Amino acid sequence: MELRQLRSFVVVAEEMNVGRAAARLHLTQPSLSRQIAALEHDLGVELFARVKRRFVLTAAGSVFLADARELLRRADDAVLNAQRTQRGELGTLRLRFVQSATFEALPRLLGAFREAYPEVVLDLEAMTTLHQIEALRDGRIDVGLLRLPTAEPGLNSRLVTEDPLVVALPAKHRLAKRRRISLAELAEDDFVLYSEASGPSVYGRIVGYCRDAGFVPRIVQEGVDVQTIVSLVAAGLGVSLLIAPTPPIDPASVVYCKLSDDLPTWSLSVAWSPDNSSPVLERFLQLG
Template sequence: MELRHLRSFVITAEELHVGRAAARLHLTQPSLSRQIAALEGDVGVPLFTRVRRRFGLTPAGEIFLTAAREIVRHADEAARDARRAHRGELGTLRLRFVQSATFEALPRLLVAFRTAHPDVTLDLETMTTLGQVAALRDGHIDVGLLRPPISEPALTTRVISRDPLVAALPAEHPLAKRRRLPLAALADEPFVLYTRAYGPSVQDAIIGHCMAAGFSPRIVQEAAGVQTIVSLVAAGLGVSLLIAPTPPTTERAVVYRPISDDLPPWELALAWSTDHHAPVLSRFLAVAAQA
């Protein structure tokens, strides 16, 4: 049973006239008659009555018409959806992101993408930069939002922001009264820092900045998540250095202060595999370039 025969049957049943149906289908009348005959042979019963060259549906044809319309409709929808998926308008985008991206960059990108392509399913999850690099390399995700540098030649990156390092202080800390801080002002403070498992390059860079300012930070607590770090600072366990943008908080708990030292900014970048050509990825990258 061929789909084109079903489509011809539905049109003929709507017209109940071979000539008009053939015109709608862009077929000759003999070709349409052969298709109907072949379909009736496949079904095994007559679908039309033919009395004095007038067409009508048999009782079997009336029942068959309902199912045939559904089959044709589903086939048309499947073909339409396949074309939309080929254009990147349907499908699933697997996106992973570092936690520091959730406070500004990620919402901005997702709002723009959802507005442009509301029918794409988003598979979202936080993941460290190291985890994203491995997942991108192995083809487990489509795109990452991470912190360079990364050493993976198979990946392409596009920097979307350059973010400063800021000090996080308990609200009642004496240094909280100052509008900006040199790193050296924190030399005698206990520190709460990102754990090395979160990304050794982050902790190493922060320690390096402190040592360039003349001291080695006294780390009393480590945490994987920036929100956990902020909670520990609010509890008075120590101060911290965080990559902006920072989690929203009340100034009765934690205050953020810019660092006056001339420090290089932290890049936030999109990353994807050079060999990955999923249409939905191309759509996301195009939206991201505009957003």
């Protein structure tokens, strides 16, 4: 049984006339008759009968018609889905992101992608830069939104934003009303920072900046995510240094201040493996 035979059968059943059906199918009447005969032979049943000079479906033909239409619909859907998958309109995008991307870049990029390709499944999870690099190289994810300190061998990347470091202070802190402060002015404060295990590159750079300003930060609490760190600052446990954009806060609890120090910005990049041929990834990169 072939799909072309099913299509021919459905058209004949709709027209109940071989001549009209042949014209719709752009076939000769003998060719169409041979297709129907071959289909009946494969099925072992008669699909049509002549009743008082009329061409009608048999009982078996009536039941088979509904199933034939469903088979053709599913076959058409399979072809369409394969074509749409090849165009990147269907499939799954496995994306990982650093938490500092969640307040501006991630919503912007995903919002545009979701609008353009609403049927693509998004597999999303927060992940540190180091773990993203490993997952990209292993082929476990398609794209990463991460903080690359330098070009990473074996990966392609594209800059998304350059973000500054800002100070998070308890609202009652002595410097909370200042628009800009220097790192040196925080030398005597307790600090709340990312744990070295959860963000080794962030931890290392921030501690390095403090040392360049003449002090070693007194770290009294650590957090694995920015929301936790901000909550600890709001509780008055210490000050923190965060990569902008920062999470929304109650100004009665936490204040963000700019730094007067001339510090490097933090690059937020999209990274992917050049060996990944996913059409969905290609569409995401085109929009980004």
